[in-house]
Amino acid sequence: MNQTTKKIRTRFAPSPTGYVHIGNIRTALFGYLFAKHNNGTFILRIEDTDRARLVEGAVDNLLRVMKTLGIVPDEGFYLDKNDQVKERGELGPYLQSERLQLYQKHVLELIEKGRAYYCFCSEQRLDELRKEQTALKKPPMYDRHCRNLTKEQVQLEMEKCRSEGRNPVVRQAIPEQGQTVINDLIYGDISYDNSLLDDQVLLKSDGFPTYHLAVVVDDHYMEISHVTRTEEWIPSTPKHILLYKAFGWEAPKFAHMPLLLNPDKSKLSKRQGDVATEDFLKKGYLPQALINFVAFLGWNPKTEQEIFTMDELIKEFDLINVHKSGAIFDINKLDWINGLYIRNMEVGELVKDLIPYWRQAGVDTEKYTEKYLESIALLERERLKKLSEIGDRTHYFFARPEYEAALLVWKKRKSAEASGEGGSDAADAKTKLTMLAGLFETLNETRLTKEDLEEIIKNFIDEHHFDNGSVLWPLRVALTGLEKSPGPFEVASTLAIGLGKTEIIKRLKIAVEKL
């Protein structure tokens, strides 16, 4: 019966001003999920109308991040197999700076219809006006000084303006009376008195449109069915609706989404922590974990399931379940989800992802076998919250640690404990390590497997009626240089992984010497 319903088309329309804000990714994701859920089209349009804020390489970076995260546009810009920026779709160009004539044409149309007008006011006048108004505690608004100029006056001002080397701007002529209502899919009906709306600049003096004009023209011609964007745009939506009316176009549906917030509940910003998506990726947050986490900020499937693949999200996502109130970006929960995803990774895959981080930590991964790296990864897998932690956690497998300071700290602490409640002191540790070194000397290199070592050490402890801790702790410190948690794990595994008999004995001897 719903054959006539229009195809769902959503867009993500960022400005190429540098890094990719994680809030933008959430916005993009919701638009993407909504489109995909409805077999619709997701479009990427670049809004580069602010020449002053353009950043070289921003589009490239954006597309790379999106591709990594699996948010791939059907139309507009995307990255091809070779990571080259490409554009596709029938309704382009999808770069606003290439659509200037279209905007200018439409501005002229509005002027003709009396829904827009030239404004010749200087920035100084505007500044002073604003100052006066705020001093009087009035809402700062353009006073419509140029709104009712006659044709002749416009002509005159135009000449004057040009002779000074300036260009006028074009402002939207907001109706003086009436109300404009937004029927928002998430927030419901919101109405604004037209008298409170500012005569917004539509075309800047540099000939570029402002967001307000460009977004309306583009969304119309790109046949956007649902405008998905954040809450901060609600106040300008009535102006957009008025523009649609002025053009005689049908407005799309609006779905505003709640903001992502700092811990202090202000709009999520760089000042208060990480917001750049590429930084999260660099730190070793997995794309799918990031997506999963961000999907739950402002949306909920209303079941108790919390872990979703992208496909599952597409299946479950609905604008109806999007909230109205902002969500604080809680890094703790991200860490948990990321850890969970890491734990669920297959080792080979994990090693592949880990290699860049090992390299970053100065490990020449080429020198080691896949198997060696895998056994190390396996040992730390359930402890990792971020991939970037791997270097610090496993450095002693690749080089003998500089751990003399650690040994001393440990020695001091042990002595203190010993004087307290009869624990074993450093001298005791020294004895045991010496014994162990002797024991390892007798071992056949081929017996250095985890299982065998576990048995050997266990037998050693039982034979001498030692405490586990009084043997295993010194052993761990001696081998890894990690004198307390957070740190090592099964000592036997550490030994077995491949330090080799010679290196093990060497480290034990160093420890004995220093204790």
Next chain:
RNA sequence: GCUGGUAUCGUCUAAUGGUUAGGACAGAUGGUUCUCAUCCAUCAAAUCGGAGUUCGAUUCUCCGUACCAGUACCA
């Protein structure tokens, strides 16, 4: 200031005109363990305030309050 929006554990959230207001993260405790982590179990933790409607309100209405956003030739 003006306009608009929002309000459930510290955080993300579920539910309901009658419930012990549920789950997850974080926190605490216990178990497992040579430490950490994992895993399991347990505990603690919330309906912003006031009126009204109602037999009954956290839920509906109104009024407050707090917070947030917008208020550019930025998006």
